[in-house]
Amino acid sequence: MSTSIKDVAAQAGVSVGTVSNVLNHPARVSPATVKRVQRAIGALGFVRNDAARQLRAGASRTIALIVFDAANPFFTDLARGAEDAASTEGYSVVLANTSESDERESGYLDLFEEQRVRGILISPYGDVEDRLVALKGFGIPSVLVDRVSENEKFSSVSVDDVAGGLIAVEHLLGQGRRKIGFVGGPAGIPQVRDRRHGAEKAVSQTPGAALTVFDTTATTVLEGRRIGEVIVGMAPGERPDALFAANDLVALGLLQALVVSGKLTVPDDIALVGYDDIDFATSAIVPLTSIRQPSALMGETALKLLSDEASDPQLKPQRIIFQPELVIRASA
Amino acid sequence: MSTSIKDVAAQAGVSVGTVSNVLNHPARVSPATVKRVQRAIGALGFVRNDAARQLRAGASRTIALIVFDAANPFFTDLARGAEDAASTEGYSVVLANTSESDERESGYLDLFEEQRVRGILISPYGDVEDRLVALKGFGIPSVLVDRVSENEKFSSVSVDDVAGGLIAVEHLLGQGRRKIGFVGGPAGIPQVRDRRHGAEKAVSQTPGAALTVFDTTATTVLEGRRIGEVIVGMAPGERPDALFAANDLVALGLLQALVVSGKLTVPDDIALVGYDDIDFATSAIVPLTSIRQPSALMGETALKLLSDEASDPQLKPQRIIFQPELVIRASA
DNA sequence: CTCGTTTTTTGAAACGATTCAATGCTCTGG
DNA sequence: CCAGAGCATTGAATCGTTTCAAAAAACGAG
Numbered sequence: 001m002s003t004s005i006k007d008v009a010a011q012a013g014v015s016v017g018t019v020s021n022v023l024n025h026p027a028r029v030s031p032a033t034v035k036r037v038q039r040a041i042g043a044l045g046f047v048r049n050d051a052a053r054q055l056r057a058g059a060s061r062t063i064a065l066i067v068f069d070a071a072n073p074f075f076t077d078l079a080r081g082a083e084d085a086a087s088t089e090g091y092s093v094v095l096a097n098t099s100e101s102d103e104r105e106s107g108y109l110d111l112f113e114e115q116r117v118r119g120i121l122i123s124p125y126g127d128v129e130d131r132l133v134a135l136k137g138f139g140i141p142s143v144l145v146d147r148v149s150e151n152e153k154f155s156s157v158s159v160d161d162v163a164g165g166l167i168a169v170e171h172l173l174g175q176g177r178r179k180i181g182f183v184g185g186p187a188g189i190p191q192v193r194d195r196r197h198g199a200e201k202a203v204s205q206t207p208g209a210a211l212t213v214f215d216t217t218a219t220t221v222l223e224g225r226r227i228g229e230v231i232v233g234m235a236p237g238e239r240p241d242a243l244f245a246a247n248d249l250v251a252l253g254l255l256q257a258l259v260v261s262g263k264l265t266v267p268d269d270i271a272l273v274g275y276d277d278i279d280f281a282t283s284a285i286v287p288l289t290s291i292r293q294p295s296a297l298m299g300e301t302a303l304k305l306l307s308d309e310a311s312d313p314q315l316k317p318q319r320i321i322f323q324p325e326l327v328i329r330a331s332a
Numbered sequence: 333m334s335t336s337i338k339d340v341a342a343q344a345g346v347s348v349g350t351v352s353n354v355l356n357h358p359a360r361v362s363p364a365t366v367k368r369v370q371r372a373i374g375a376l377g378f379v380r381n382d383a384a385r386q387l388r389a390g391a392s393r394t395i396a397l398i399v400f401d402a403a404n405p406f407f408t409d410l411a412r413g414a415e416d417a418a419s420t421e422g423y424s425v426v427l428a429n430t431s432e433s434d435e436r437e438s439g440y441l442d443l444f445e446e447q448r449v450r451g452i453l454i455s456p457y458g459d460v461e462d463r464l465v466a467l468k469g470f471g472i473p474s475v476l477v478d479r480v481s482e483n484e485k486f487s488s489v490s491v492d493d494v495a496g497g498l499i500a501v502e503h504l505l506g507q508g509r510r511k512i513g514f515v516g517g518p519a520g521i522p523q524v525r526d527r528r529h530g531a532e533k534a535v536s537q538t539p540g541a542a543l544t545v546f547d548t549t550a551t552t553v554l555e556g557r558r559i560g561e562v563i564v565g566m567a568p569g570e571r572p573d574a575l576f577a578a579n580d581l582v583a584l585g586l587l588q589a590l591v592v593s594g595k596l597t598v599p600d601d602i603a604l605v606g607y608d609d610i611d612f613a614t615s616a617i618v619p620l621t622s623i624r625q626p627s628a629l630m631g632e633t634a635l636k637l638l639s640d641e642a643s644d645p646q647l648k649p650q651r652i653i654f655q656p657e658l659v660i661r662a663s664a
Numbered sequence: 665c666t667c668g669t670t671t672t673t674t675g676a677a678a679c680g681a682t683t684c685a686a687t688g689c690t691c692t693g694g
Numbered sequence: 695c696c697a698g699a700g701c702a703t704t705g706a707a708t709c710g711t712t713t714c715a716a717a718a719a720a721c722g723a724g
Contacts, residue, residue, distance in 0.1 A: 138377075
């Protein structure tokens, strides 16, 4: 049906081996022949059949990136970093969004296993480490992103959330605030837990400082608003003079509730620090001080680790932990 | 290296043809044999090699979705719709994000052509119709999303943005507002142009109504804020009593500027309608009245069209246009 | 002009599945 | 007991590349 390498060979008057060499190792072929073959390719509109190539060559040039929430700006930034790195290394990245479904996550793992992708970048949703071990045995390496490997079997790229919580609250303490509120939850989420631990650590190092925890059922704008209203309703003596939110969505919700009330100003009455430094943080009513994670760099790094592991499967797993960074704006 | 269908056949004591039938046409094989083969598959940890399958069978079960901004909630919703539909039709969807780069868009088209994907869902960024025509001749159909096909060669799924503009402004007029402001730009973007045309149409149908256009350089929160400050600074007599924003980001920016000024209230002094109904619209300071596009449904529909076209290439292109819907909240 | 070396080209053998005509087997009815 | 129908199974051919040992061609030195 479609033109194959054989047709190209006939058209150019060379053997199929030569055409293949033009495609994959041009240096081995004389310049004149290269030109002739390329002309034939152009004339016939030949497109290499990747399935056949992969079947024979064994390895694909595709890397899969599996995330559980493609809508989260953090992941889209990370994806962009991975794509950039991939294109310089000669790989292509395809994205799979599992929409927080175990079933779909496992379905995509099946798909990519059948496709024999070169490697998998994954921010796991369900419990997939066993599955990834099997894939590794099968010759498909993985690198975890935004999550460290529990059994040390995989390389991972993540951020030190304890440090993030620490610098956020240290910043608030440094401005003389003493009654700190931590807003976030549920406590089961590793990221939330770590950020809170960092906050507790900072408070415990400063005499006279205290931390109150406001638990949320999710890290959303709505939950932030709910807590914000609670705080507005508190007696002035009880009320925190600074808030650290588990992420920027929660922080934006808090901000809205405080501003709308008309009773409290940010940062004069209450200072506020968020987490993630999403685009919206800059353009909030009061531009938000936040903790930035190097999302694109994380994607880039993860891809490089994966690429290294793909070329040398013996490589032992590396754990890379980035340090977050405080971005000071108007809210604290 | 890894186990092949041949190993499974040996283990189960059947021929390779039978193993293949178990995998693809279980009905043709006796139940006892199916069971025996499946046991062998399990014991050996066999995973079908998709490259070999595709090489022989000709067609892949993968559909590519190419978008130029994976961070836009509209596209992530659309992707979710497409994925849902795909899984019921037995396809898998992989995402490619071109990040508004012509070069990358064309690179992904190359990749998917080599991979012989079953079809392509694309929200084009650059000028790729010629490229898509070539792909079609090659046996790979495409369906355009959120953009109609200029040359009628492709099926498309989009939204009637003129109608969207019309119902938005009719709603404002219905509340007695007469001095309408349209905020959006640049005028070159098809979506912006159409929404504005709809607004003009509504105004022209109502005696005494007038439309002022506030041009923006991009549809962002920042630009919305900028215009919002301009409007706050206008003399009360000149000032619009209602605003229609080209999208929700602009609307949120406007809202922030108006609220922060403390001089104007929404919706009493100025009513406000946005477009897209993004998640943030609900949780804005004043919950935003907006125009909703059925993004997930659009993805679902596009995938079905593509699936139909994949099974019958003769099918003539269909143009499906959804009607947008007014979602009334507090801002107008 | 010849011999040895290097560069270029050749072509057949994989890769691992699917397909399909051919064969083997099991019933059923006469 | 046999012919014929209907299932189940077989296995060789095939898809379009890449690979690599071997052949051919080109080149240089003596």
